[in-house]
Amino acid sequence: MDIFSYLHQGLSAIIPFVVLLGILIFVHELGHFLVARWCGVRVEVFSLGFGKKIFKFKKGDTTYALSLIPLGGYVKMFGEQNGDGISEEDRKFSFTHKNVWQRIAIVLAGPIMNFLFAILVFFAVALIGEDAKTPVAGDVPPASPAYAAGFRSGDKIVSINQKPVTTWEDIQRALSLKESHDLRLDVVVQREGESQTTNISMTAKAEPNPNVLSSYEYVANVEGLSPYSAGTTVGVLENSPLQALGLQTGDMITAINGQKVSYWRQLEPLLAGLNAKETLTLEVLGLREGDKVEKPITITLAPLESIKSYSLQSLGLESSELYLSKVIENSPAQAAGLHAMDRLLSINNVPLKKWEDVINNIKSFDGKNAVDISVRREGKLVNLKITPKMTTQMTPAGVEEKRYTIGIAPIANIATPELMILRTSNIGDALIRGTQKTWDVSVMTVMSFVRLFQAKISPKNIGGVISIGQAASETFKIGISQFLQMMAIISVNLFVLNLLPIPVLDGGHLVFYVIELIKGAPLSMKKMEVAQQVGLAILMSLMIFALFNDFTRLLGL
Numbered sequence: 001m002d003i004f005s006y007l008h009q010g011l012s013a014i015i016p017f018v019v020l021l022g023i024l025i026f027v028h029e030l031g032h033f034l035v036a037r038w039c040g041v042r043v044e045v046f047s048l049g050f051g052k053k054i055f056k057f058k059k060g061d062t063t064y065a066l067s068l069i070p071l072g073g074y075v076k077m078f079g080e081q082n083g084d085g086i087s088e089e090d091r092k093f094s095f096t097h098k099n100v101w102q103r104i105a106i107v108l109a110g111p112i113m114n115f116l117f118a119i120l121v122f123f124a125v126a127l128i129g130e131d132a133k134t135p136v137a138g139d140v141p142p143a144s145p146a147y148a149a150g151f152r153s154g155d156k157i158v159s160i161n162q163k164p165v166t167t168w169e170d171i172q173r174a175l176s177l178k179e180s181h182d183l184r185l186d187v188v189v190q191r192e193g194e195s196q197t198t199n200i201s202m203t204a205k206a207e208p209n210p211n212v213l214s215s216y217e218y219v220a221n222v223e224g225l226s227p228y229s230a231g232t233t234v235g236v237l238e239n240s241p242l243q244a245l246g247l248q249t250g251d252m253i254t255a256i257n258g259q260k261v262s263y264w265r266q267l268e269p270l271l272a273g274l275n276a277k278e279t280l281t282l283e284v285l286g287l288r289e290g291d292k293v294e295k296p297i298t299i300t301l302a303p304l305e306s307i308k309s310y311s312l313q314s315l316g317l318e319s320s321e322l323y324l325s326k327v328i329e330n331s332p333a334q335a336a337g338l339h340a341m342d343r344l345l346s347i348n349n350v351p352l353k354k355w356e357d358v359i360n361n362i363k364s365f366d367g368k369n370a371v372d373i374s375v376r377r378e379g380k381l382v383n384l385k386i387t388p389k390m391t392t393q394m395t396p397a398g399v400e401e402k403r404y405t406i407g408i409a410p411i412a413n414i415a416t417p418e419l420m421i422l423r424t425s426n427i428g429d430a431l432i433r434g435t436q437k438t439w440d441v442s443v444m445t446v447m448s449f450v451r452l453f454q455a456k457i458s459p460k461n462i463g464g465v466i467s468i469g470q471a472a473s474e475t476f477k478i479g480i481s482q483f484l485q486m487m488a489i490i491s492v493n494l495f496v497l498n499l500l501p502i503p504v505l506d507g508g509h510l511v512f513y514v515i516e517l518i519k520g521a522p523l524s525m526k527k528m529e530v531a532q533q534v535g536l537a538i539l540m541s542l543m544i545f546a547l548f549n550d551f552t553r554l555l556g557l
Contacts, residue, residue, distance in 0.1 A: 016476035017469040018070055020487050022048060024114065024494060025073040031113030032075040032106060039102040042078035042093035049073060071465060077106075100513050100522075107509045114495040115438065121488035123434030129423035130481050133168035133227050136418050137189075139265060144224025149202035151225055153265055154192030161186055167422060168227050176216035180206045183220035212451050213444045230264035231415035233320040235343060238379035240316020241307075242282070245299050249323050249341060250411050251286030254296050263415050264319060271310040277303050280310060320411040321355045331407020336386040338408060342375040349374075355410050362388050365404040400458040441492040449496070464546030466554065503528075503535025 025048055036043050042061050047053070049067030056065040061078075079086050079094025091097040095106070135157040140147050157165050160174040161184075177183065187200045204220035211219075232253040236243045253261060256270050257280065274280065283296035307314045322344045327333045344352050347361040348371060365371060370385040388404035424430045451457040468490060475482040499507040508531070516522045523531075 014469070016472040016483065017465075020472045020483075020490065021070060021468065024117075024487065024491050025049075025070075027113050027117045027491070028110045028494060028498070029073045029075050031109035031111075035106045035109035036075065036077055036095070039098055039106060040092060041095045041098060041106065043075055044078055045074070045076035047074050047076075100516050104510060104513050107506050107513070111495045111498045111506055114491045114498070115442070118438040118441070118488040118491040118495070119431075119434045121434075121484050121491065122437040123430050125437075125481055125484050125488070126422075126424050126430035126433040128481050128484070129421040130485065131419045132166075132422040134418045134420045135165045135168050135171055136227065137225055138227050138229035138415075138417065139263075141224050145202075146222050146224030149222070150198070150200040151187075151189065151222070152191065153229070153263075155189040155198075156192070158188040158190055158197055167420070168417070172219075175204065175220040175222070176209070176214065177206055177218040177220055178216060180218050182206055185220065185222070212456050213447045215443050215447055227417040229262075229415045229417075230319060230321075231413045232261055232264055232267060233411060233413040235318045235320045235323045235411070237316035237318070241301060241304060242299065242315055242317065245301060246297075247282070247284065247299055248286055250320060250325070251284040251297075253282055253284050255283040257281050262418075264413070267317075268312055271312065271315070274310045276307050276309050279303065280315075319413050321413045322352055322358070323411045325409050325411045328407035328409075331405075332386050332389055333406040333408045336373075336384045336406075337382075338373075338375065338384065338386070338406075339377060342377050342382070345374040345376055345381075346372075347374075348372050358408075358410075362406055363403045367404075371406075400460065438488070438492060441489055442496060445493055445496045449500075459545070460549055460552075462542070462546045462549055463553075464543060464550045466547070466550035502538055503531040504539055505535065508532075508535050 029046060029048070033043055033046055044061065045063050045065060047065040047067050049065075049070045050072055051068040053065040053067050056063055058064070067073075077095040078090070079096045086094050086097070095103065098106075137146075137151055137153060137155040137157065140151050140153045140155075157171055159165055160171065163170075163174060165171055165174070175183070183204045183206065185200075185202050185204050187202075188197050189200060190197050202222070204222050206218045207221045209216055209219045234247070234251055234253060235249045236247050236251070253267065255261060256267070257274065257278075259270060261267060261270065280301040282299045282301075284299060285296055301315075312318065324338065324340050324342045324344070326340050327338050344358060346352055347358065350357075350361065352358055352361075362371070365388045370387045373384050373386055375382050375384065386406050388406050390402060391405045393401050393403060393405065424433060448457065448461075452459060452462075471486050471490075472483070475486040498505050499510070501507045501511045503509075503511075512523055512528060512531075
């Protein structure tokens with residue numbers, strides 16, 4: 001890659017970050033500015049960024065500036081730092097000489113503007129349209145309570161307890177509980193490929209909510225019901241007819257004889273419906289010389305006398321989830337001799353059927369005896385002994401979990417849940433949607449701080465400017481709707497963060513003013529200065545810690 005390519009990549013990553021952060025800082029400082037002017041305070045400087053001013057102009061009493069460091073901004077108000085020495089005539093323009101309620105309004109205006117701006121952005125997203133998971137069940141295991149209750153793979157959930165369901169989010173909301181009590185469910189579903197609906201009644205047991213950022217402590221768990229299905233990524237057995245034609249482990253089948261497929265459960269029935277005397281044509285996506293192929297590759301298999309009927313078994317195909325995509329360097333697996341593309345067969349002589357079996361077997365390691373692992377490598381059986389080591393893993397909920405691992409990763413075979421475009425053309429509905437989303441994100445953000453203090457989520461989840469930059473860049477690549485949603489989420493985070501009772505933040509100033517209301521007199525300048533210094537030290541420590549986390553994630557440590 002030449003220097004111009006690196007430059008282009010760098011700019012494409014930086015520009016969305018600067019745009020996102022610049023807009024949010026402008027909105028926040030605009031809140032302070034407008035309310036200060038409304039209260040009659042003279043605003044001396046309105047600056048986006050800190051440090052040396054690279055562009056400025058003056059209009060009226062205010063100098064408007066664009067400064068060098070784009071990681072914040074400020075509104076400098078007359079009489080803000082020290083009200084002493086201000087003439088009687090100028091006191092009407094001084095921030096310090098405004099009554100306490102006006103000062104509270106000015107300080108509170110910045111965070112409130114971030115909250116209102118998030119509503120506006122989510123309102124726009126509701127009109128533009130956003131991706132949402134459809135209320136369609138993924139794979140429902142036959143041995144699960146959901147299957148026993150009557151749910152089947154591919155069921156579309158129409159309503160729960162007489163409330164219409166539009167997205168999978170609606171299902172999660174319907175199953176969320178404030179208290180631990182079982183929930184009676186009357187569910188209307190539409191079977192895959194059918195027009196008529198089916199009624200399902202069951203009692204769902206209340207369990208602790210695995211989403212630690214939710215304000216709901218419990219969920220009515222329907223075990224086996226999820227939006228996820230196994231995909232069509234295949235493992236190809238050695239010496240099979242399709243291997244000879246170039247099909248490789250890790251390839252994803254996208255169509256069989258012209259019929260599109262998305263889920264593993266579709267493959268066997270479709271193959272069984274074909275005549276083995278017909279030519280079999282597969283369209284696949286896969287890796288060729290390390291690059292992801294953008295267009296499907298067509299593989300054609302002429303009729304074979306050795307195959308009486310088409311099936312996954314007769315074609316030498318299986319799910320890819322027990323094949324290894326990589327073996328981590330300096331891991332127990334590498335030391336024992338495991339290789340990428342090995343097919344896991346058994347652990348301690350217990351046959352493996354799915355990746356979850358691998359995790360559970362390794363987690364149950366007794367810390368003493370080595371684990372026996374059998375793999376198939378290029379058609380040959382290989383037996384190995386591995387001693388797992390205790391590691392700290394981050395769960396999807398953001399909780400650090402200590403468990404035994406060996407340092408391997410599978411060739412994942414999870415299909416992307418079916419998505420829909422959720423859009424409204426009604427202004428009122430869009431406003432309600434924007435307000436609801438902003439409130440939900442606000443609750444989630446507050447809960448993240450609560451869970452941090454409760455040590456229920458790891459402080460390693462705290463991110464800084466690098467995390468924001470990466471999020472801005474990635475969502476910008478995906479589309480305007482995703483970028484706007486990220487902007488709204490960060491705006492809500494700024495709203496909550498600035499209200500924390502830390503001196504130097506808006507929330508710290510509000511604490512000073514509340515104390516003034518209670519005492520009937522402001523705190524002494526010396527006490528406020530000491531508090532400001534402590535607050536600055538806390539804030540700088542948090543910023544350094546967040547930056548450390550960013551670099552740790554960036555370097556994969």
